[in-house]
Amino acid sequence: MIDHDIRVLGDETHYRAANNVFRRALLNGPANDEMWEVLLESYVPGRALGVFDGDEVIGSAQSFPSSLVVPGGAVLPMGAVSRVGVRADWTRRGVVSALMRTQLRSLRDMGDVAATLRATEGGIYGRFGYGVATRGRDLRVSRVKAVPRARVEGRVRVRPVSEVGDGEELRALFEEIRGGGRGGGSGEGRGEGRGEGGRPGVIGRWDGWWSMHLKREKEKDPQVVVATGPDGVDDGFAMYRVERSHTEKSELTVLDLWAGTPRAWADLWRYLLGVDLVDEVVAHLRPLDEPVELLLVDPRGCRWESTSDETWLRLIDVEEALGRREYAAGVGVGVGGGGDELAVVLGVRDSLLPENAGSYRVSRGGVERVEDAPEVVLDVAELAAVYLGDVSFAALAAAGRVEVVGAGVGAVGAVERADRLFAVGEVAWAGTYF
Ligand SMILES: CC(C)(COP(=O)(O)OP(=O)(O)OC[C@H]1O[C@@H](n2cnc3c(N)ncnc32)[C@H](O)[C@@H]1OP(=O)(O)O)[C@@H](O)C(=O)NCCC(=O)NCCS
Numbered sequence: 001m002i003d004h005d006i007r008v009l010g011d012e013t014h015y016r017a018a019n020n021v022f023r024r025a026l027l028n029g030p031a032n033d034e035m036w037e038v039l040l041e042s043y044v045p046g047r048a049l050g051v052f053d054g055d056e057v058i059g060s061a062q063s064f065p066s067s068l069v070v071p072g073g074a075v076l077p078m079g080a081v082s083r084v085g086v087r088a089d090w091t092r093r094g095v096v097s098a099l100m101r102t103q104l105r106s107l108r109d110m111g112d113v114a115a116t117l118r119a120t121e122g123g124i125y126g127r128f129g130y131g132v133a134t135r136g137r138d139l140r141v142s143r144v145k146a147v148p149r150a151r152v153e154g155r156v157r158v159r160p161v162s163e164v165g166d167g168e169e170l171r172a173l174f175e176e177i178r179g180g181g182r183g184g185g186s187g188e189g190r191g192e193g194r195g196e197g198g199r200p201g202v203i204g205r206w207d208g209w210w211s212m213h214l215k216r217e218k219e220k221d222p223q224v225v226v227a228t229g230p231d232g233v234d235d236g237f238a239m240y241r242v243e244r245s246h247t248e249k250s251e252l253t254v255l256d257l258w259a260g261t262p263r264a265w266a267d268l269w270r271y272l273l274g275v276d277l278v279d280e281v282v283a284h285l286r287p288l289d290e291p292v293e294l295l296l297v298d299p300r301g302c303r304w305e306s307t308s309d310e311t312w313l314r315l316i317d318v319e320e321a322l323g324r325r326e327y328a329a330g331v332g333v334g335v336g337g338g339g340d341e342l343a344v345v346l347g348v349r350d351s352l353l354p355e356n357a358g359s360y361r362v363s364r365g366g367v368e369r370v371e372d373a374p375e376v377v378l379d380v381a382e383l384a385a386v387y388l389g390d391v392s393f394a395a396l397a398a399a400g401r402v403e404v405v406g407a408g409v410g411a412v413g414a415v416e417r418a419d420r421l422f423a424v425g426e427v428a429w430a431g432t433y434f
Pocket residue numbers: 025026083084085086087090091092093094095096097098118119120121123124127
C-alpha cells in the first residue's frame with residue numbers, strides 16, 4: 001500500500017487546485033474566476049483534504065457542515081461529503097481509499113455523527129461503510145392528461161416571487177419547513193406544521209450550498225412561487241424553470257418544492273400543473289411517497305419514470321446515531337413479543353472505525369452497548385441502509401447481507417424484531433442535491 005501524503009488544506013491556492021482535480025475527474029474544465037468566487041465560500045477550514053505528489057494536488061475530498069433528521073425528529077451533526085476525485089494518472093493506486101480513511105477519522109474527531117454523499121457510481125462507497133439510505137423518484141406529468149381533481153376545500157393561494165435576490169426568504173422558509181413540516185410529502189401520518197419532527201433523511205443546507213445553488217439556477221432564469229396558509233403565514237415554496245419549444249414539447253422542471261402542510265403541498269402542485277403553454281411537468285428525485293397522481297382525475301397522467309439512490313449514509317458514531325433515533329414507530333405496547341420487551345442485539349462490524357464495532361442492544365426504550373452475543377450481525381454499511389428505514393432487515397437477510405445468528409430469544413425471530421424496531425412513520429428523503 002502506498003503511503004500517501006494527505007494534508008488538510010488551508011489556503012485558497014490549494015482549495016482551487018483540489019477543486020480543479022475534482023472537476024477534471026468528473027470530466028469538466030476548471031471553474032472560471034467568477035464561478036470560483038462562489039465556490040470558495042463553500043470551503044470550510046478543516047474540512048478539505050488533499051493528497052499530494054510533491055507540491056501537486058492529485059486527489060481531493062471535502063465535507064460541508066450539515067445535519068440529518070433521523071426517525072423521531074432528532075437532528076444529528078452530519079458531514080456532507082463531496083468533491084471526491086483523483087487525477088487520472090493516479091487512479092487505482094489507493095488514493096481514495098487513503099482519503100476516505102483519513103476523512104472518516106477527521107469527521108469523527110470533529111463531532112459529526114454521520115456523513116452522507118451522492119455517488120457518481122454505485123460500486124465505490126460501500127467498501128468505506130456507506131449504504132444507500134434514501135432514494136428518490138423522477139416523475140413526468142402530461143399536462144393534457146393531468147386534469148386536477150375538484151378541490152375539496154380552499155383556494156389557490158400561491159403567488160410568484162418577483163425577485164429571489166440572495167435567497168434569504170427561501171432559506172428562512174426552508175429552515176422552518178424542514179424543522180417540523182413535510183419535506184415535499186402529503187402531510188399524512190405525522191403531525192404537520194412546525195416544531196419537532198420532520199421527515200427522516202432531510203439534510204440541512206449550508207451557506208455555500210445556497211450561494212452555489214442560487215448562482216447556478218439564476219443563470220437559467222428560474223421562477224419561484226410561495227404558498228401562503230389561511231393564517232397569512234407562508235408555508236411552502238417551489239422553484240421551477242420552463243423550457244419553451246415551438247417544435248418539441250415545452251417542459252416545466254420542478255427544481256425545488258417544500259411544503260409545511262398538505263394543503264400547501266397540493267396547492268403548489270396544482271399551480272405547477274396549471275402553468276399555460278407547458279406540455280409536460282418533470283421533477284427529479286422526489287420522495288417515494290409523494291402522491292402527485294392522487295391530485296389527478298386520471299392518475300396515469302403522472303408517470304413515475306425511475307427510482308434512484310439519493311443518500312449514501314455513513315454512520316460515523318454508531319452508538320450516538322443509534323441512540324438518537326426512535327424505535328418501533330407505530331408498534332403498540334404488547335404487540336406480539338413487542339411492547340416494551342421488543343429488543344434485538346445487533347453485532348456491528350466496522351473495519352475503518354473499529355470503535356464502532358461491537359454489540360448493541362436496541363429496544364423501544366433506547367440503545368445500549370452490551371457484551372451479549374449478537375443475534376443479527378451486519379456491516380456498518382448495511383446498518384446505514386436500515387437506519388432511516390429505507391430497506392428492511394428481512395430484505396437484507398434475503399440478499400445474504402446480514403447474518404442471523406441462532407433463532408434468537410422469544411417467539412418472534414430476530415430479523416422480525418429488528419424490523420419492528422426500525423420501522424419508520426414516514427419514508428426517508430433528503431431533498432437536497434450537493
Ligand atoms: C472513482 C475514484 C474516486 C476512485 O479513486 P481511486 O483512488 O482510483 O480508488 P482506489 O485506488 O483507492 O480504489 C479503492 C477501491 O475502489 C475500487 N474502485 C475504484 N474506482 C472504482 C469505480 N469507478 N467503480 C468501482 N470500484 C472502483 C478499486 O478497485 C478499489 O477496490 P478494492 O478496495 O477492492 O481494492 C477515482 O477513480 C475518480 O476520481 N474517478 C472519476 C471521478 C469520480 O467518479 N469521482 C467520484 C465522485 S463521487
